[in-house]
Amino acid sequence: MARRTTWRALALLPALALTAAGCAQSIAPVSGDGELQFVEAGKLTTCTHMPYPPFQFDEDGEHVGFDVELVDLVARDLQLEQKLFDTPFEGIQSGEALNTRKCDVAAAAMTITDTREQNMDFSEPYFDAKQALLVNAKTPYQDLPELRGKKLGVQLGTTGEEYAKQHEAEHGYEVVQFEDVALMANAVQTGKVDAAINDNGVVLDFAKKNPDTKVTAEYATGEAYGIGIQKGNAQLVQKVNDSLRKARESGEYDRIYQKWFGKAPEQSGETPGQ
Known part of the structure; x- marks a missing residue:
C-alpha cells in the first residue's frame, strides 16, 4: 500500500489541541x-x-x-x-x-x-452527492486506475478520503491529505498532486471557475448531506x-x-x- 503523506498547516495544531481539550460551555x-x-x-x-x-x-x-x-x-x-x-x-x-x-x-x-x-x-x-475526480486540464488521467504511482489529493476527514483509501491498494496511488478543499484543488493546479477526489458539487464548481482543471470521472456512492x-x-x-x-x-x-x-x-x- 502506498505511503500516505499529510500536508497540514502547523498553525492549525494549537487550534486542534484546544478542540481536543474541550472548552465546553455550560449551557445545555x-x-x-x-x-x-x-x-x-x-x-x-x-x-x-x-x-x-x-x-x-x-x-x-x-x-x-x-x-x-x-x-x-x-x-x-x-x-x-x-x-x-x-x-x-x-x-x-x-x-x-x-x-x-x-x-x-x-x-x-x-x-x-x-x-x-x-x-x-x-x-x-x-442534498445528494457523488465523488468526483479533479485533474489538471493538461494531464491525461481519466479514472483512478490511471493514477498508479501518482499522487491523489484528498480533504482530511471527508468521505472522499475514505473512498480514496478504500481503493488505494488496488490502484497503487499515494494519498496526500489537505486540511481544506482550497489547498487540495490548488495542489492539482500547481502539480503538487496529479489528481484529487472530493464531493462532486464542490469539485464541479471549482472546475467551472478554473478552466485549467477538469472533472474526468464521477463515482456514485449513495451519499446524502x-x-x-x-x-x-x-x-x-x-x-x-x-x-x-x-x-x-x-x-x-x-x-x-x-x-x-x-x-x-x-x-x-x-x-x-x-
Whole structure:
C-alpha cells in the first residue's frame, strides 16, 4: 500500500489541541422546562468549515453559499439570526464541536454516515452527492486506475478520503491529505498532486471557475448531506426538519438550488451534474 503523506498547516495544531481539550460551555441544549436553548441568545450558531463553495464560502466580506442560505431559513423559522463558526472539519464530523457547545447545528456539506450518526443526530437529507475526480486540464488521467504511482489529493476527514483509501491498494496511488478543499484543488493546479477526489458539487464548481482543471470521472456512492445536531436533541432535529420540509413545499429550496447550481432540481435533492 502506498505511503500516505499529510500536508497540514502547523498553525492549525494549537487550534486542534484546544478542540481536543474541550472548552465546553455550560449551557445545555434544552432547558429544564423543555425549551430550546442556544449557544448565544438570539443566534443560531452554525459550525462549518470554509471555504467549500458553492456550499459555504466568503464573498465580498460576507458568508454565502447553498448551505448558508438553507440554514438561514431554519434560523428565520426559529426567530433567530444565523451566526457561522468556522472550525476544522475533523471536529465537526466527529461531533466534538456540537458536544462541547461550540455551535447549535453543523452545516458543512456533511455526508450522513453510520459512523457520524454515532456521534450526532442528523436532519433529513437535503442534498445528494457523488465523488468526483479533479485533474489538471493538461494531464491525461481519466479514472483512478490511471493514477498508479501518482499522487491523489484528498480533504482530511471527508468521505472522499475514505473512498480514496478504500481503493488505494488496488490502484497503487499515494494519498496526500489537505486540511481544506482550497489547498487540495490548488495542489492539482500547481502539480503538487496529479489528481484529487472530493464531493462532486464542490469539485464541479471549482472546475467551472478554473478552466485549467477538469472533472474526468464521477463515482456514485449513495451519499446524502444532513444538518448535524447534538445527539439526543430531538426537539431541534424536529425544528430543522420542519424548516426543510417547508422550504421544499414553498419552492424556496428550488430557488436557492437554482441560484447556486444554475438549474432547479428535477427532483428534490438532485445532484448538480447528474
